[in-house]
Amino acid sequence: MQVTTIEGIIKNGQVQLSEVLNLPDATKVYVVVPDLNRLRARVKSPHLVDKSKIKDFEKEMIETEDDEL
Numbered sequence: 001m002q003v004t005t006i007e008g009i010i011k012n013g014q015v016q017l018s019e020v021l022n023l024p025d026a027t028k029v030y031v032v033v034p035d036l037n038r039l040r041a042r043v044k045s046p047h048l049v050d051k052s053k054i055k056d057f058e059k060e061m062i063e064t065e066d067d068e069l
Helices: 051-057
Strands: 008-011 014-017
Touching: none
Parallel strands: none
Antiparallel strands: 008 014
């Protein structure tokens, strides 16, 4: 297997290559991330897209005594 290495960066969640490269669709590529241990994953909170459905997520709080459970 012949391997060509092209440097790039991630910008807005997409790989931006440092040079113009016209690859045909379905070309298999491999992404190698140096110093991956330095990177930290971010977990974002989900957001309600359709605000008209907010009623579906309302909760009712009912207080009970421990003996009633």
